[in-house]
Amino acid sequence: MQRIALASRPTGAPVAENFSFESVAIPIAKDGEVLVKLHYMSLDPYMRGRMDDAKSYAAPVAIGGTMEAGAVGEVISSNSPDFQPGDFAFGMFGWASHGCLPANQLQKLDPNHGPITTALGVLGMPGFTGWHGLNTYGKPKAGETLVVAAATGPVGSMVGQLAKQAGLRTVGIAGGAEKCALATEKFGFDICLDHRAYADANSLRKDLAVACPDGIDIYFENVAGKVLEAVIPLMNPHGRIPVCGMISWYGGAQGADATLTAPMIWRNILVKFLSVNGFIIMNHFDQYPEFLKQVGPMVAKGEVQYIEDIAEGLENAPAAFMAMLKGGNMGKQIVKLI
Numbered sequence: 150m151q152r153i154a155l156a157s158r159p160t161g162a163p164v165a166e167n168f169s170f171e172s173v174a175i176p177i178a179k180d181g182e183v184l185v186k187l188h189y190m191s192l193d194p195y196m197r198g199r200m201d202d203a204k205s206y207a208a209p210v211a212i213g214g215t216m217e218a219g220a221v222g223e224v225i226s227s228n229s230p231d232f233q234p235g236d237f238a239f240g241m242f243g244w245a246s247h248g249c250l251p252a253n254q255l256q257k258l259d260p261n262h263g264p265i266t267t268a269l270g271v272l273g274m275p276g277f278t279g280w281h282g283l284n285t286y287g288k289p290k291a292g293e294t295l296v297v298a299a300a301t302g303p304v305g306s307m308v309g310q311l312a313k314q315a316g317l318r319t320v321g322i323a324g325g326a327e328k329c330a331l332a333t334e335k336f337g338f339d340i341c342l343d344h345r346a347y348a349d350a351n352s353l354r355k356d357l358a359v360a361c362p363d364g365i366d367i368y369f370e371n372v373a374g375k376v377l378e379a380v381i382p383l384m385n386p387h388g389r390i391p392v393c394g395m396i397s398w399y400g401g402a403q404g405a406d407a408t409l410t411a412p413m414i415w416r417n418i419l420v421k422f423l424s425v426n427g428f429i430i431m432n433h434f435d436q437y438p439e440f441l442k443q444v445g446p447m448v449a450k451g452e453v454q455y456i457e458d459i460a461e462g463l464e465n466a467p468a469a470f471m472a473m474l475k476g477g478n479m480g481k482q483i484v485k486l487i
């Protein structure tokens with residue numbers, strides 16, 4: 150089997166030398182374990198954090214260890230009564246062609262929930278993140294205004310579509326004209342601004358103010374940086390900010406948002422009575438069945454749309470991952486393994 154290991158830790162943006170492509174023996178399923186031939190794996194922004202040796206909510210990948218990833222595939226041998234060869238399953242198998250996990254760490258895929266790739270995106274961890282973050286911390290109400298960046302990604306597009314269905318004005322922010330067109334045409338955003346078209350937060354804020362004539366009630370935080378700096382002064386009293394991610398800072402550089410200061414943020418939180426809630430989705434999987442129950446049928450009926458960007462071959466995963474961190478993906482980034 151093939152796998153991709155962490156060869157070295159990046160400083161700033163990852164580079165190809167941080168990854169090594171290796172051939173190793175296929176594991177043998179022990180008692181209670183299931184061996185899966187992987188068909189698709191997910192690439193997600195959180196993996197950048199796993200490459201660092203810093204204290205975080207999850208342990209880093211060890212040097213020489215297989216890069217972490219959720220993946221879906223077909224069971225080829227099973228030492229558990231819960232899985233049979235031919236079943237399809239999701240698990241945290243890693244960047245690899247095969248994976249072996251205890252049965253109780255696997256999720257059997259229901260073919261009625263659509264193509265197996267949806268378990269990595271719209272009906273998997275990212276879609277669930279959007280649903281949970283919006284409903285639990287965003288508390289959307291009809292007539293309000295929501296802003297979310299990375300608007301065409303699996304988290305942002307879920308947030309935008311659910312907010313629209315709840316009767317909110319939805320304002321997306323995305324990188325480039327093509328993504329902005331996708332945000333409005335496919336995901337129903339009322340308007341989408343291209344963050345790349347603005348040199349600084351002040352110019353972005355001017356257009357955001359026009360796009361949000363009644364101010365901003367919910368800022369679903371995916372990116373931080375320039376977008377956060379533009380948004381914060383436009384928040385309405387009692388606004389909510391679910392803090393989901395801050396991808397513009399994952400490489401450490403602050404660049405154009407160097408004027409973003411803690412006093413400015415704290416003053417706005419204070420005088421606008423803002424609710425700012427960080428969350429890590431892996432702590433909330435008790436709600437995943439409810440998410441699937443609600444959103445699964447919406448996806449099946451086309452009421453929730455999604456797009457997937459599928460790279461071909463495990464060997465191309467590092468390039469697709471590095472591109473995604475800079476906005477090179479068009480929709481949920483997946484790697485096809487067979």
Ligand code: NDP
Nearest residue numbers: 194299302303304323324371372393394395397429430476
């Ligand atoms: P996406 O598929 O949307 O990919 C990331 C996107 O981030 C890029 O496509 C790009 O979109 C955008 N981006 C990258 N750099 C910048 C920048 N400097 N400024 C603005 N936008 C930038 O990712 P996901 O939907 O999977 O994840 C979205 C966010 O949610 C991430 O921050 C992720 O870490 C977070 N997350 C958090 C979870 C949690 O448990 N808290 C769980 C899952 C995800 P564009 O080209 O449009 O700018």
